[in-house]
Amino acid sequence: MTESPIRVGVLGARGRMGATVVQAVEGAEDLRLVAALDAGEDLAGLGDAQVVVDFTHPDAVMGNLRHLIGHGVHAVVGTTGFTEERLAELRGLLAAKPELGVLIAPNFALGAVLAMRFATQAARFYASAEVVELHHNRKADAPSGTAAHTARMIGAARAEAGLAPGPDATTSEVDGARGAEVDGVRVHSVRLPGLVAHEEIMFGGEGETLTIRHDSIDRSSFMPGVLLGVRTVVSRPGLTVGLENVLDL
Ligand SMILES: NC(=O)C1=CN([C@@H]2O[C@H](COP(=O)(O)OP(=O)(O)OC[C@H]3O[C@@H](n4cnc5c(N)ncnc54)[C@H](O)[C@@H]3O)[C@@H](O)[C@H]2O)C=CC1
Numbered sequence: 001m002t003e004s005p006i007r008v009g010v011l012g013a014r015g016r017m018g019a020t021v022v023q024a025v026e027g028a029e030d031l032r033l034v035a036a037l038d039a040g041e042d043l044a045g046l047g048d049a050q051v052v053v054d055f056t057h058p059d060a061v062m063g064n065l066r067h068l069i070g071h072g073v074h075a076v077v078g079t080t081g082f083t084e085e086r087l088a089e090l091r092g093l094l095a096a097k098p099e100l101g102v103l104i105a106p107n108f109a110l111g112a113v114l115a116m117r118f119a120t121q122a123a124r125f126y127a128s129a130e131v132v133e134l135h136h137n138r139k140a141d142a143p144s145g146t147a148a149h150t151a152r153m154i155g156a157a158r159a160e161a162g163l164a165p166g167p168d169a170t171t172s173e174v175d176g177a178r179g180a181e182v183d184g185v186r187v188h189s190v191r192l193p194g195l196v197a198h199e200e201i202m203f204g205g206e207g208e209t210l211t212i213r214h215d216s217i218d219r220s221s222f223m224p225g226v227l228l229g230v231r232t233v234v235s236r237p238g239l240t241v242g243l244e245n246v247l248d249l
């Protein structure tokens with residue numbers, strides 16, 4: 001007996017990512033697109049979607065998730081802007097819906113997930129680490145969700161290894177020249193037309209540096225991860241943050 005396709009809705013369907021997800025879902029035999037909504041459209045239009053993919057805006061995503069969880073719909077979320085407070089609220093909402101899954105991934109590209117994992121492995125061996133992320137100039141948030149997630153993973157690995165802050169002789173600085181600090185790791189954001197999504201994770205130690213770089217040169221790079229998320233989330237209850245958990249890295 002063949003299984004019926006998973007019914008999928010997309011929020012942010014007219015955006016750069018949402019439109020790409022709509023195409024990817026339409027091209028997958030085991031998935032069926034049942035709704036494609038954008039800003040200003042009633043969430044009732046999601047109909048009988050089992051899983052909703054959200055690529056909207058950091059200001060919109062929590063409202064969408066409250067609605068989805070309230071209506072018993074699984075969610076795969078690429079939208080950025082998640083803080084510990086937001087994650088705690090979602091865990092609270094999901095506690096009342098033990099069968100429901102929400103997967104939030106700051107980055108759905110396989111290479112980006114691997115780069116973060118490699119960086120976490122390298123972190124304890126180097127005195128200093130800094131992250132540079134480079135994106136198209138229509139991006140709303142800085143630093144990128146990926147860079148913030150990377151910095152948090154490196155920060156946790158450094159703390160576990162008992163590393164002191166990296167040596168830095170800077171005594172005078174133009175505001176922002178040394179980037180933003182996320183969990184003790186400096187993060188620098190570049191915005192340029194022509195770019196898609198890029199990240200360099202740089203480590204410095206005694207007489208050497210290590211650079212781990214990932215480039216998404218097309219938004220199709222995110223689609224295998226998004227589709228994997230849709231297929232996985234229906235049988236993965238609770239809140240999962242990071243595609244690395246689905247890939248068992
Ligand atoms: N996790 C990942 O792998 C990736 C995450 N992103 C993130 O996804 C988000 C969207 O990125 P883009 O597609 O480049 O932005 P975009 O601006 O091209 O698209 C966002 C779309 O969402 C719509 N929207 C806004 N509020 C909405 C609401 N309440 N309900 C339904 N639709 C709404 C907008 O009208 C727009 O069409 C950003 O947070 C970005 O950082 C982007 C690429 C990959």
Ligand SMILES: O=C(O)C1=N[C@H](C(=O)O)C[C@H](O)C1
Nearest residue numbers: 080106107139144145146197
């Ligand atoms: O806005 C984007 O484009 C991207 N957003 C995500 C992020 O903020 O990390 C993922 C990827 O970098 C593309």
